[in-house]
Amino acid sequence: MQQTPGPETPAQGTPAQETPVQGTPSEEAPDSVNMSAFEDTIARDQRIEPRDWMPDAYRATLVRQIAQHAHSEIIGMQPEGEWITRAPSLRRKAILFAKVQDEAGHGLYLYSAAETLGADRTDLTQRLIDGRQKYSSIFNYPTRTFADVGVIGWFVDGAAICNQVPLCRTSYGPYGRAMVRVCKEESFHQRQGYELLLTMMRGTDAQRAMVQDAVDRWWWPSLMMFGPPDDDSPNSARSMAWKIKRHTNDELRQRFVDMTVPQAEKLGVILPDPDLKWNEERGHHDFSTPDWDELKRVVSGDGPCNAERVARRRAAHEEGAWVRRAAVAHAAKRTARLREGAVA
């Protein structure tokens, strides 16, 4: 039976149990004692919480991944955001507006999760716009037609779901809990993308050609979203041991391919890989190797839109400085008023 998008939802990816009080930090205890409590919590599949002792490298890995994830959500507003003013109907405009707004919300949950680890959001933003921190390679490709909006929903949000549903069970509590809500929204985003494409495929020959062209352009970059192959992924082994990551990059890429092939058949598009075929023995689809040199180029800043995306983020940050100043002034006034009220 063919599948339409109906990915796992966080409800199926049951989060790990809450950490009991046993993991509380003990400033007086030697690091070896704290380390064994930490390892024990991980081994029992329970969660590390902000108050718990954790090794510096665990904290640094989480800040790196969560910040990169947050930046991806915020930069990821740009490719589709460009189509809000050009959406073909009021309905499509309202849907797209809501989706792009959701991505901003995801960025906020994730920056908040990074803050629980002691990271400073202003500093993280500065690192992004100085090119010292990464964001997902996928957002460095242009959105040429409205079909790209549908294909981003189908492929990019679909890939995000494959990657993020297991992150609902990540070992760090605030990250896992943020993922539960993010995944619910991503699941909706994926369905809206697929529904948009179904509508276009029922339209004219020109619309069908537009969908196929978008599929051809986004397929390989979407496979690259999962990161380098496992034997070239320096962070995977440690992140898996700490249960930050629950599956390797290649496992999730395979899951995405297996999920997407029947959806493509139902839609009536051809995925641009002549070697893509079901392998009975493996119980998975075989597919060609993505161009890993392209991923390296795009991640290191040399993709089609890297400069444009970062410049736009920098401009938005600078233009928003007065809003941040106003919010701080408002909060100070409010606190002062509350204090006066408490005194009176």
Ligand code: BYC
């Ligand atoms: N792009 O050792 P590896 C969304 C980096 S947005 C760029 O495998 P790791 C959406 C990697 O960071 C959600 N960089 O790393 C928004 C590392 O560099 P550093 C996007 C990449 O961390 C709007 C180096 O390469 N999802 O859904 O074990 C509209 C070596 O890699 C990429 C996330 O952010 C890449 N594709 O695994 C629509 C998921 N791949 O940091 C939708 C959260 C690798 O050592 N992140 N790198 O300098 C993760 O799950 C993991 O960080 C990754 C990489 C699987 C991406």
